[in-house]
Amino acid sequence: MTPTSAQLDAQWMPFTANRAFKRAPRLLARAKGMYYTDVNGNQILDGTAGLWCVNAGHGRESITEAIAASARDLDYAPGFQLGHPAAFELADRLATLLPGDIDRVFFTNSGSESADTALKIALAYHQANGEPRRVRLVGRQRGYHGVGFGGISVGGIENNRKAYAAQALPAVDHIRHTHDIARNAFSRGQPAAGAEFADDLRRVIAEHGADTIAAVIVEPMAGSTGVLIPPVGYLERLREICDQHGILLIFDEVITGFGRVGAAFASDKVGVLPDILTMAKGFTNGAAPMGAVGVRRKVYDTIVDAAPGGIELFHGYTYSGHPLACAAGLATLKLYETEGLFERAASLSSYWEDAVHALRDVPGVIDVRNWGLVAGIELEPRPGAPGAFGFETFTRCFDRGLLVRVTGDIIALSPPLIVEKEQIDQMVDGLGKVIAEVAT
Numbered sequence: 001m002t003p004t005s006a007q008l009d010a011q012w013m014p015f016t017a018n019r020a021f022k023r024a025p026r027l028l029a030r031a032k033g034m035y036y037t038d039v040n041g042n043q044i045l046d047g048t049a050g051l052w053c054v055n056a057g058h059g060r061e062s063i064t065e066a067i068a069a070s071a072r073d074l075d076y077a078p079g080f081q082l083g084h085p086a087a088f089e090l091a092d093r094l095a096t097l098l099p100g101d102i103d104r105v106f107f108t109n110s111g112s113e114s115a116d117t118a119l120k121i122a123l124a125y126h127q128a129n130g131e132p133r134r135v136r137l138v139g140r141q142r143g144y145h146g147v148g149f150g151g152i153s154v155g156g157i158e159n160n161r162k163a164y165a166a167q168a169l170p171a172v173d174h175i176r177h178t179h180d181i182a183r184n185a186f187s188r189g190q191p192a193a194g195a196e197f198a199d200d201l202r203r204v205i206a207e208h209g210a211d212t213i214a215a216v217i218v219e220p221m222a223g224s225t226g227v228l229i230p231p232v233g234y235l236e237r238l239r240e241i242c243d244q245h246g247i248l249l250i251f252d253e254v255i256t257g258f259g260r261v262g263a264a265f266a267s268d269k270v271g272v273l274p275d276i277l278t279m280a281k282g283f284t285n286g287a288a289p290m291g292a293v294g295v296r297r298k299v300y301d302t303i304v305d306a307a308p309g310g311i312e313l314f315h316g317y318t319y320s321g322h323p324l325a326c327a328a329g330l331a332t333l334k335l336y337e338t339e340g341l342f343e344r345a346a347s348l349s350s351y352w353e354d355a356v357h358a359l360r361d362v363p364g365v366i367d368v369r370n371w372g373l374v375a376g377i378e379l380e381p382r383p384g385a386p387g388a389f390g391f392e393t394f395t396r397c398f399d400r401g402l403l404v405r406v407t408g409d410i411i412a413l414s415p416p417l418i419v420e421k422e423q424i425d426q427m428v429d430g431l432g433k434v435i436a437e438v439a440t
């Protein structure tokens, strides 16, 4: 049933223009496969896997059943000084999927919690390793690491920080972002130019001394700020510089994890192993809130072995490893494997690439970029009204039955990995028509 206006007023919506939304709400009622259905019965093709999370498509029975069974058997189990088998089974299963020797897993409930957990682990690691001076954290412009105080501090989105900046983390720097339309517009896959952007880390090292820097955190591909794909050689160079200076490298794979870029993780795709890797979203196919932080064995061993006894890491959440989320996670990982969805994303990616690049000649489009099953379509901002072109495109697409994601004037597409070729055509065709209309 459609909420009353009093009910609409009662919810303070996240990252939403509340006043405008409540005048013209977009309300979803059901979801199955590639489609949402809104409260008026309209079907909406999901071009964004919800919010980058429903990688196996909506309404998957095996996940629903696993959650229901868990709710019946064990609704909740404390995770402090107690455990339950599914949490250990899931950590073990995830450890086999994670790259390299990242085989210790800490559970959270979201990407934001994963980012803050990763930053804390990095600080704790250097303390345990006898280098307590290493406290500085380095993020990147246009990075998004959620909304905790740690995440907004290392994140590079001004709007997310400005009201809270007075209390943001103090010892933080940002290296430059990797977006370079002048050289890389209409790149297919990883752009060729820009590995040298990683050298900006040397500037921060020169300014503060490597022995004060705990960690660098980046998304392998910045998703939320508009699909900024890493230039060829960039992540490799970041790894190299971190290795030279004893700095931990954290990859925030909240979006890129679980098949999105055509491999289990972006780390696998580029062959660069971080020390700490954060996850959420696709971990449970969006069906239950859950995140995780994977760490290399040396990180876990250093912290745990240095503790005199008792609790080794003073950190955790009431819902870390929640039974329902663990059930959802186990069922999701099984689906990814049995349906070969990461491989499917890889094999569809060249069709996807050709399809989205057909948008390059649509009026108003200044860049198209793609990686795995992600695409970014950048629009020419209207003079004096940044974001207007993008937002109008988003609302008009929704009204026509297509869900896209918008960040400023950049449209992001990231469909569930079960997407069919005809649905890709439908998405691109629908989006192209709307952009052309809005542009004129």
Ligand code: PLP
Binding pocket: 109, 110, 111, 112, 113, 115, 144, 145, 146, 147, 219, 223, 224, 252, 253, 254, 255, 280, 281
């Ligand atoms: N990190 C990255 C890279 C993200 O893209 C997001 C969300 O989009 C987050 C962290 C925050 O995740 P959550 O909204 O689950 O807290």
